[in-house]
Each structure stands twice: as structure tokens, then as C-alpha cells.
Amino acid sequence: MSTLHRILTIALFNLRSLPERKGAALTAAVGIAGVVGVLVGVLAIAEGFRRAMTVSGSPEVAIVLRSGADSEMTSGLDRDAVRTIGDAPGLARNEAGTLVSAELFVIINLPKRSTGTDANVPLRGVEQGAFAVRDKIEIVAGRRFETGRNEIIVGAGAARAFAGLDIGRQIKIGQNMWDIVGVFTANGGLAESEIWADAAVLQPAYHRNNSFQSVYARLASADAFHSFKDALTTDPKLNVKVDRLSDFYAEQSSMVTQFITSIGVFIAGMMALGALFGALNTMYSAVAARTREIATLRALGFGSGPVVCSVLAESMVLSLAGGAVGAAAAYLLFDGFRASTINWQTFSQVTFSFEVTLPLLGRAVVFATAIGLLGGLFPAIRAARLPISSGLRE
Amino acid sequence: MNTDRPPLVRISGVTKNFKRGSEEVHVLAGLDLDVPEAEFLALMGPSGSGKSTLLNLIGGLDRPTRGSVQIGGDRVDELSDRQLAAWRARHIGFVFQFYNLLPALTAERNIELPLLLTGLNKARRKQQVAAALEAVGLAHRARHFPRTLSGGEQQRVGIARAIVTDPTVLLCDEPTGDLDRKSGDEILALLQSLNQRHGKTIIMVTHDPHASARASRTVYLDKGQLSNTPVA
Numbered sequence: 001m002s003t004l005h006r007i008l009t010i011a012l013f014n015l016r017s018l019p020e021r022k023g024a025a026l027t028a029a030v031g032i033a034g035v036v037g038v039l040v041g042v043l044a045i046a047e048g049f050r051r052a053m054t055v056s057g058s059p060e061v062a063i064v065l066r067s068g069a070d071s072e073m074t075s076g077l078d079r080d081a082v083r084t085i086g087d088a089p090g091l092a093r094n095e096a097g098t099l100v101s102a103e104l105f106v107i108i109n110l111p112k113r114s115t116g117t118d119a120n121v122p123l124r125g126v127e128q129g130a131f132a133v134r135d136k137i138e139i140v141a142g143r144r145f146e147t148g149r150n151e152i153i154v155g156a157g158a159a160r161a162f163a164g165l166d167i168g169r170q171i172k173i174g175q176n177m178w179d180i181v182g183v184f185t186a187n188g189g190l191a192e193s194e195i196w197a198d199a200a201v202l203q204p205a206y207h208r209n210n211s212f213q214s215v216y217a218r219l220a221s222a223d224a225f226h227s228f229k230d231a232l233t234t235d236p237k238l239n240v241k242v243d244r245l246s247d248f249y250a251e252q253s254s255m256v257t258q259f260i261t262s263i264g265v266f267i268a269g270m271m272a273l274g275a276l277f278g279a280l281n282t283m284y285s286a287v288a289a290r291t292r293e294i295a296t297l298r299a300l301g302f303g304s305g306p307v308v309c310s311v312l313a314e315s316m317v318l319s320l321a322g323g324a325v326g327a328a329a330a331y332l333l334f335d336g337f338r339a340s341t342i343n344w345q346t347f348s349q350v351t352f353s354f355e356v357t358l359p360l361l362g363r364a365v366v367f368a369t370a371i372g373l374l375g376g377l378f379p380a381i382r383a384a385r386l387p388i389s390s391g392l393r394e
Numbered sequence: 395m396n397t398d399r400p401p402l403v404r405i406s407g408v409t410k411n412f413k414r415g416s417e418e419v420h421v422l423a424g425l426d427l428d429v430p431e432a433e434f435l436a437l438m439g440p441s442g443s444g445k446s447t448l449l450n451l452i453g454g455l456d457r458p459t460r461g462s463v464q465i466g467g468d469r470v471d472e473l474s475d476r477q478l479a480a481w482r483a484r485h486i487g488f489v490f491q492f493y494n495l496l497p498a499l500t501a502e503r504n505i506e507l508p509l510l511l512t513g514l515n516k517a518r519r520k521q522q523v524a525a526a527l528e529a530v531g532l533a534h535r536a537r538h539f540p541r542t543l544s545g546g547e548q549q550r551v552g553i554a555r556a557i558v559t560d561p562t563v564l565l566c567d568e569p570t571g572d573l574d575r576k577s578g579d580e581i582l583a584l585l586q587s588l589n590q591r592h593g594k595t596i597i598m599v600t601h602d603p604h605a606s607a608r609a610s611r612t613v614y615l616d617k618g619q620l621s622n623t624p625v626a
Binding site: 005006009013016017020292293296297298299300301302303304387388389392 | 446447453475479480481483484488490494496497498507511
């Protein structure tokens, strides 16, 4: 009979006796379920935000900003620069020419549907090329705006989150009224939080003359990025920086995702401490309730090792069960839940969906197991150290 | 008492002291005892006289402060904790006053527990469990949980668990202490039968002269010393 078999035997015996201690066992499992649920919930926010920011960031799309700008808000490019960028090597083409879109980025105030309070909403002036430059922009209701007209289309996320963004209605932007003519999706990406208009119409509305803030450009291939970048950054007439859109969005999302992750880990850490004491209490109670049984097993010849392992196994089974329930509850409650938050790089709202991913669930299970391991360790050592002769008299 | 047999158990000069706070309590004081193979020894004495302590020393559950405990040639007091656990599994069968059955396991699974520490396969274990149940007259209660058995039946299961590995010595700590007279008599008859028919060496701690009358020899423990006559 192997040691492993002995451990399994005692562990199985422990687990079979769980119904006799179901109150304490349930308390510990529910505590751990709560911790895991909160952890998964908060990390799902970070994951959803990161996904919203990065899903539309194709490595085959480049973004050009003025050198030194860390966001579109602080960037500025004149018409000549835009023309030079559009003529650079390495760009994808269609019958109309290279696939580029010179864009404006401004912030407008709109009330949130949920609270009625004003929030910053990004309004993007784009050229018709924007639809070809970006992946997976799809009009899901209405139509595209017409060039030269005061028409806007709204991202599906923005349409859900902010009041008054319904097709057929008008909103006031600057000094003018604008017709809402369509709703678009962007595969859950950042653009869904935005409102789009014709850049050429938006420029005079915001007194931008003939300037833009960014140029989005589709590359002939991902490998063409370097030749495109080199051509622009070595051109003495230009003063620009060039990034892959995927890298740009990843960098833009990093501060918020790190903040949310830190908050999540902190909250879950505090709760985990409580759950840890719950698990410790449960396992100490379990050991105390079974002092005589443990002493009997040891009197029969079962060594300390199997006893320690069996107590640990029980603790970890409880934790895993709690963790699984917490993770499942978090998945059911949070996955796909829509929310919006501010992106501190642009000071505008980003709408996103909570994302409960498999790796996230895996991390939660590891977390629950760690609580179980720690919660069971000291009671297990206590069980193994109890003098057999006094344990038999309990 | 059969004195021509070599002692299976030899206790030589055993002293056992316990710390109780700052006070040192002397429980056994230089005690000697030989128990020949196949003897049924009753160990009597007043409460707190150290009967159970002596039984624990013989069973390798505790260590003497001084002196030696030798069983079947093994110096039990010199074994490490790990070696002691293995030694107990091989050589000692315990019968407890309150049966000490695991409530979550059926009678047969309780009896099987010590066999899990042997190299026997499942079929052989099953065979030995059946034989032990048969020996204690409980074959029909094999799948019952302890809570559904009477006290006498639970103690029979306890005895079956103690004998299932065919240990060198059977150590019984007040085996009838929690039973009514009728059930107690049945248990004593069973122990007597194990001793007389199967040659089991049994050391039994008891308060009860009725129980000790079943033994082949009775020794009395008082003030840390053994004698062959009752304590006045």
C-alpha cells in the first residue's frame, strides 16, 4: 500500500465526514466563493477595458501623431503633413488611392443614461477612408454619414450609454445641430465608445481650419510598418511619431487596466484575509472535532504525513468548491455586463463589457487553492502533532 | 501463569513522569513486567494509578522517561516516530473503551483500515475483513455504520479491527467499561476465546474484578509499582 493510497484513504474518510461539519464547511466555502467572485468581477472589468482598448488595434494599422504627443488630444497635423503621410511607402491601396484617414478628436458632453450626469464623450471627425482603414466597422442601424453634411453616426456602446443618441434625433455640437443617421459596431473595440462625423464638416465647427490631430493608415502588410515609419520619421519636413495601432492602444489602456487590477487585487486580498481566517477556523474546528478519530488513525499506524495531507486535501477541496462556485457566479453575473469608465489618457468615456475569460477563471482557481492550502496548513500540523495518547481520550 | 514461555513483552525499570505546570508527576516508578506469549493479562488499579499510561508505553503511543520496553525482541522505546507508526501497524491491536470507530465508515471499512497499511491487495483485504467479522460474530452487520450498531456490536467491530492484521499483542483499555453486564460478558468471552483458541497475547486494563477474572493472570498497579495482590 503506497503512501499516496494511505493519504487518499484518509482524505476520503475526511471528506465523507464533511456532512457532519456542514455548517463550518459551508461557511468557509461561501467565504472563499465571495472572495473569488469579487476578484473575478473586478479583474473582469480590467480585462474588458483592456479588450475594448486593444481589440481594434490591428498591427496592420498605424497611427501618426505629432512628435511628442502622448495622445490624440495633444497632437496636431496640418494638411501638408497629412498629404505627405498619405504618399508614404508601405500603405495599402484601393481604387481611390492609399488607405488613410486624417482625423479630428474632440470631447463633447452628454448625459449618461444611467445617472443623467454629464460625461465626456469622444467625437471623432473622420474621412471616408476611416471605414477601410479600420477593421470590422459595421453599420448595424441606419446608414453612414454623408460627406459635407452635419450628420453623425454613433458607436453602439455610446448609443447604449448616453442619452439622446437615437437614430433620427438631433444633438447640438458646437453651434450647430447634427442629425444622428446611423449606429455602428467595431467588434467591441474602442471606436464603439465614439461618435463619428465627417472631418471636413467638424473642422469649421471647432475652428480647426485645415488641421487634424492624427492620421490612421492601413499598411500593405504588418511588415510594411518599418518602411512606413522610417519614411516619415526621417522626412525633414515632418515632425511626427508613428506607432502600430495595437501598441498605441495597449499603451493607452495600460494605466487604467493597471489601476483597476491593483484595486481588484487589493480588495480581493483584504477579503482573502477574511476567508483565510474562515478556512483556518473551519479546519481547526474540523481537527478539534475529530481529535479522537485522528488519534485513532495514528494509533493504528497511519503516520503524520498522511494525516497532514488529508487535512490539507479537505481544506483544498472546500476552497476549490468555493472557488468554483464563486467563479461560476462571477461568470453568470458579470460576463458581458456593459459599463463605461473614463480613459485618463483622453479624459473621455470608454464603454466596454466585463470579460470573464478562461485564464481569469484559472487565476481565480489558483487563488482559491492558495487560500485552501494556507488555511489547512496550520490545522494540519496541529493534527499531526497532537499527542496520540491524549487524543484518544478526547 | 505459564512461566516456561519466554516473555513476549518485557518492561524493565520503566519510569514515567509527566509535567503538570511546574509540578512533575511521577506515574510509573522503575516498573518491571514480563508478559509471556499467549498470556491474557489483566492490569488493575485505582483511577490515576497509571494503568493506561503503562498500556500506552507497551503500545508505542508514548515513551518512558527511563527504562526499556521490549516487545518480541524490539526495543520500542528506541524507535523513531515514523518507525513506531509502522511498528504499531504490524504488531499492536488496540481495543478502546469507547470503541473509537470512524463514524463515516461502515463496520467492514473500519475493520479494513489497519489492512491499508499492509501490502495486501483488495481481494485479500476483503477476505481478512470477512474472517475478522466472522470471528466476532458480526458478518451480518458488515455494511452497517457504527451509529446503527449497539455498544456491544461496536466493541465487536473494534475487536475485529484489532485482530484483522493478526497482531503480536492485543491491548485492551477498559474494553467493557462502556457496556452493560451482558454485552460486557460477551466481549470478555470473545477475548478469552481469542486467547485460548487462537493463542493471542492480550493485555487488558480494567477496573472490574468480574472482567479480570477472565484473564489468566492479574497484576495490580498502585503508586507506580506493580504487585500480584490487590491494593488494600
